[in-house]
Amino acid sequence: AQSVTQLDSQVPVFEEAPVELRCNYSSSVSVYLFWYVQYPNQGLQLLLKYLSGSTLVKGINGFEAEFNKSQTSFHLRKPSVHISDTAEYFCAVRPGGGADGLTFGKGTHLIIQP
Amino acid sequence: DADVTQTPRNRITKTGKRIMLECSQTKGHDRMYWYRQDPGLGLRLIYYSFDVKDINKGEISDGYSVSRQAQAKFSLSLESAIPNQTALYFCATSDSVTDTQYFGPGTRLTVL
Numbered sequence: 411a412q413s414v415t416q417l418d419s420q421v422p423v424f425e426e427a428p429v430e431l432r433c434n435y436s437s438s439v440s441v442y443l444f445w446y447v448q449y450p451n452q453g454l455q456l457l458l459k460y461l462s463g464s465t466l467v468k469g470i471n472g473f474e475a476e477f478n479k480s481q482t483s484f485h486l487r488k489p490s491v492h493i494s495d496t497a498e499y500f501c502a503v504r505p506g507g508g509a510d511g512l513t514f515g516k517g518t519h520l521i522i523q524p
Numbered sequence: 525d526a527d528v529t530q531t532p533r534n535r536i537t538k539t540g541k542r543i544m545l546e547c548s549q550t551k552g553h554d555r556m557y558w559y560r561q562d563p564g565l566g567l568r569l570i571y572y573s574f575d576v577k578d579i580n581k582g583e584i585s586d587g588y589s590v591s592r593q594a595q596a597k598f599s600l601s602l603e604s605a606i607p608n609q610t611a612l613y614f615c616a617t618s619d620s621v622t623d624t625q626y627f628g629p630g631t632r633l634t635v636l
Contacts, residue, residue, distance in 0.1 A: 419564070442623060453614060454567075454627040461623055500566060511557050511569035511582055512625060 416515035433501030547615030
């Protein structure tokens, strides 16, 4: 079984400042990793994913994440946030090579302050 | 048109009632999933299906059942709704090519 820990339930950041949202996972097998974003009153949209290959993954809206196998982490970063980035961010994991459902973290609410 | 649609978008019902939530997709994906979202808990997997003949229980299947009527349709039923099933329910689809799940807009269910 897998588990995902998002260490911060809420992260306030000033506009144009950098941000890092932390995600750690636990699994006995190799995994695929995902970050999803949920804007208010909307469904989930994929930001980026790591399946294999380069550990630095670039996604939409200027976000990127780095897979660190030794630290079992997949932290999400953006060098300069905008007010429109205010949303809930979810880290998720599933076993590599399978088709099982995703195991999600509890989410991090990113609050952009003007 | 949206690739993954859910009906209804909002539903208020009473304890003990039978409820069906429906999901349809035009992406041509084989795999479909149902999740529920509760505040502060993230999303949890209820059921998933790899094709019309394959149904699998997820983390929290008790109190729920599903039906895969066709490749494009996957319904979630609450046989006898209870208040702690009040939540936001999401359907998702995926395929083996992109290995990515695509989510519908969600159904907000309130059980009184």
